[in-house]
Amino acid sequence: IGTDVLEKKESRKKLTEEQKRLDTQLKEISSRSREASERLNQVRRQMEALNSRVEQQKNAIISLLNERASTKGRLQRYDAMQEQAQIRRAELNKKLLEARSSEAEQKRLYEEYAGKLQTIETAILDLTAAQREKEEEAESCRRTLGKLNEQLEIGQTAFHRESSKLESLRNLAERYDGYGNSIRKVMERREQTPGILGVVADIIKVEQKYETAIETALGGNIQNIVTDNEETAKELIHYLKKHKLGRATFLPLTAVGGRDNFPKKEALKEAGALGLASTLVQAEARYEGVVQYLLGRVLVVESIDAAIKIARKYSHSLHIVTLEGEYLSPGGSMTGGAFRNSSNLLGRRRELEELEENVKKLEEEMTAARLRIEEVKDQRRRFRQEAEELNSRLQEQYLLENTVQLNAEQAKTRLQELASGYAGLTAELSQLEEQLQDISQNRAAIGQELKVSEEQEEAHERDTLEAQKELEGIRLEEEKSVQECEGIHLEVAAITQKVEFVNENVARIDRELERFRMEEETLKA
Numbered sequence: 001i002g003t004d005v006l007e008k009k010e011s012r013k014k015l016t017e018e019q020k021r022l023d024t025q026l027k028e029i030s031s032r033s034r035e036a037s038e039r040l041n042q043v044r045r046q047m048e049a050l051n052s053r054v055e056q057q058k059n060a061i062i063s064l065l066n067e068r069a070s071t072k073g074r075l076q077r078y079d080a081m082q083e084q085a086q087i088r089r090a091e092l093n094k095k096l097l098e099a100r101s102s103e104a105e106q107k108r109l110y111e112e113y114a115g116k117l118q119t120i121e122t123a124i125l126d127l128t129a130a131q132r133e134k135e136e137e138a139e140s141c142r143r144t145l146g147k148l149n150e151q152l153e154i155g156q157t158a159f160h161r162e163s164s165k166l167e168s169l170r171n172l173a174e175r176y177d178g179y180g181n182s183i184r185k186v187m188e189r190r191e192q193t194p195g196i197l198g199v200v201a202d203i204i205k206v207e208q209k210y211e212t213a214i215e216t217a218l219g220g221n222i223q224n225i226v227t228d229n230e231e232t233a234k235e236l237i238h239y240l241k242k243h244k245l246g247r248a249t250f251l252p253l254t255a256v257g258g259r260d261n262f263p264k265k266e267a268l269k270e271a272g273a274l275g276l277a278s279t280l281v282q283a284e285a286r287y288e289g290v291v292q293y294l295l296g297r298v299l300v301v302e303s304i305d306a307a308i309k310i311a312r313k314y315s316h317s318l319h320i321v322t323l324e325g326e327y328l329s330p331g332g333s334m335t336g337g338a339f340r341n342s343s344n345l346l347g348r349r350r351e352l353e354e355l356e357e358n359v360k361k362l363e364e365e366m367t368a369a370r371l372r373i374e375e376v377k378d379q380r381r382r383f384r385q386e387a388e389e390l391n392s393r394l395q396e397q398y399l400l401e402n403t404v405q406l407n408a409e410q411a412k413t414r415l416q417e418l419a420s421g422y423a424g425l426t427a428e429l430s431q432l433e434e435q436l437q438d439i440s441q442n443r444a445a446i447g448q449e450l451k452v453s454e455e456q457e458e459a460h461e462r463d464t465l466e467a468q469k470e471l472e473g474i475r476l477e478e479e480k481s482v483q484e485c486e487g488i489h490l491e492v493a494a495i496t497q498k499v500e501f502v503n504e505n506v507a508r509i510d511r512e513l514e515r516f517r518m519e520e521e522t523l524k525a
Helices: 002-175 181-187 208-223 230-242 265-269 285-295 304-313 345-421 423-524
Strands: 196-199 204-206 225-227 250-252 273-276 281-283 298-301 319-322
Touching: 002 345, 002 423, 181 196, 181 225, 181 230, 204 208, 208 285, 208 298, 208 319, 225 230, 230 250, 250 285, 265 273, 281 285, 298 304, 304 319, 345 423
Parallel strands: 225 250, 298 319
Antiparallel strands: 196 225, 204 281, 273 298
């Protein structure tokens, strides 16, 4: 019995699990069945709505056809009225055509004269403006000439003033004014003795701010005479002796030289140091030895304070000169005070070059001013001539204007006379045109009504076709829904049958288990 009970219980457990599974399936299928039924009902409601919509569109189309028949009757009446009015308009146009032919010819003449008159008036305005412009340009030239002449006078005054200064300075330079008598006598022989190259002041150039310092550094050496070689110097010394003209110092290029002979290079880097005097001047390459000889050992500094500091630092072993002309020599002596140099031998060359450049510039400006004055005079003559020519043309246009204006007034009077002859015909035609316009507007309105009606009919037909297409689609959807519902019902029936079968088996096993229990109790008893 025990074995049978266990088998039955195991069978009942499996049946119970099957029972739960079938219950779950049954619930799912029941939910699907409800959803399918709801979809089917919704589809059928849509079908009813579409059928109602199709019926409404058909009724609307019938109503539109009835209204359109009445509207076409009104259109036919307006067509008849329009035809009669057009016949009358043709008659009026024929009568007006003859009158308008004469009017058109007279109007053409008037417009032709009026056009000519306008052209002449425009030409008069243009010529007047052009003449005024030329006169203004001529006046502008006159004012410009006044200014140019004033500028030329000022330039001439400046030119003469600067030329006088230049001539005076040249005379001083050529006479070597400011130099010793012996120097002047030697320099007078430059043409006879080509080996004389010039005094020191002639061979070097220096910026204005360094002139005082360099002239102090040179001292009396500034009047030394540079020659090409010792033979020339010897010849000149003999000349001075022979004529008892005094003494002079000569610097032959072949003998004088000094390169890199500054003893304290580090002094060039001291505060206030500006450089060696030889580096602050300009000269031709062949005079480099002379420059080094005269200035290669002199340090130029900004101020006397800087000079004193540098001199002390280097134990008063340097030649130092300041921009203001103070001189500190090796050994400690100092030279300075108010600097008087009326001759200004170094500055004389610079002033000469500046004056030459300024005189040249002033001369060029005067030449340009004279050319400009002649150009402006030519312009003024041309503008005056053009203004006279424009005035002659202007008088011709005034005469022509009077003639054309008289012809235009006569044509206008004739045109007014013709216009009064067919005013009545024009008024009648205008009324007829208004009538035709009203008819046309009414016909257009009726045509618009018919067009709107046809468009509405087409819209109803399109809507009907769309509704029918939708209806066909929904019918297919209904069939699918019906088939789906039937399929679900079959599934429900099959599962229900399985559930009943399982329930019967469970009940049978329960009965057998009860019978086994009672047998077990009997056996126990």
